[in-house]
Ligand SMILES: NC(=O)C1=CN([C@@H]2O[C@H](COP(=O)(O)OP(=O)(O)OC[C@H]3O[C@@H](n4cnc5c(N)ncnc54)[C@H](OP(=O)(O)O)[C@@H]3O)[C@@H](O)[C@H]2O)C=CC1
């Protein structure tokens with residue numbers, strides 16, 4: 001008999017519902033204005049993982065009635081050329097959202113490229129303006145994976161106020177913004193990273209754990225506080241998360257599976273924010 005007690009947080013089902021709502025909103029915009037919401041995807045080089053992720057995003061757009069405009073640039077593109085391409089998309093009235101697939105290669109100033117995205121088109125939440133708005137708790141586009149995590153927590157009515165949230169990982173697109181969003185909802189947030197001393201002790205304090213490390217099955221069940229909510233944002237080769245699912249599920253109250261948890265929500269948030277952007281830009285005309 002399994003000792004597992006955790007309930008699964010079904011990201012696939014929530015993403016499906018979110019995309020259905022988004023598709024209905026996109027159709028309504030098209031009907032009302034004659035303009036179809038459009039996401040521009042910019043890919044530099046041909047990193048196989050990036051190619052796959054961009055394709056997944058385009059496929060999902062097509063299913064939701066969002067146009068996608070694909071800009072493919074060679075690996076040797078310079079910062080100036082990339083900034084020029086993104087600046088052109090920022091000025092293109094037919095494009096409502098812009099996604100620059102990360103990473104772009106070490107010879108490019110990625111920050112400069114991100115900052116060329118017009119703030120009203122930053123549907124991936126990567127500009128300094130979006131990050132600052134999120135940090136101040138002001139309206140704006142959030143980084144998609146943390147945004148998806150918050151939607152999952154809300155869909156399962158997870159109480160955040162006063163709870164201890166521990167985020168393992170502090171990358172600009174995942175760990176750091178995830179902690180800020182949790183802080184904005186009155187959780188008491190601890191960040192852990194590669195220099196953290198006694199990671200196990202920190203993880204054991206977590207009422208809500210967000211694992212965003214990039215190391216397969218790195219967090220073990222023995223460090224999960226009984227009854228904790230475990231969000232596994234990891235997506236490692238072989239579709240394995242950062243949490244050792246079987247042992248963690250014996251102690252958690254709620255847990256996201258990999259696949260089928262955070263992953264599908266990332267794209268759902270990207271599409272939702274693209275339609276938000278189109279709504280605002282078309283209303284402003
Ligand atoms: N579902 C989705 O849509 C997405 C999933 N992901 C997945 O999430 C995971 C993390 O991605 P990302 O944030 O981009 O990765 P990064 O490699 O950018 O960041 C990893 C973070 O983990 C920390 N870390 C590394 N080793 C340890 C350790 N031994 N102990 C504690 N912390 C450690 C690093 O610390 P330091 O800062 O000190 O180096 C860093 O902050 C990956 O599996 C990725 O595939 C990512 C994006 C989207």
Ligand SMILES: Nc1nc(=O)c2c([nH]1)NC[C@@H]1CN(c3ccc(C(=O)N[C@@H](CCC(=O)O)C(=O)O)cc3)C=[N+]21
Pocket residue numbers: 012049050053101102103235239258259260261262263264265266267
């Ligand atoms: N250059 C780069 N760009 C990325 O966007 C990027 C990256 N590297 N490294 C890894 C993370 C991970 N990430 C995911 C996006 C969607 C799902 C997703 O939708 N997953 C589905 C399954 C999808 C499938 O495999 O068919 C699921 O979890 O159920 C997962 C993971 C983007 N990342």
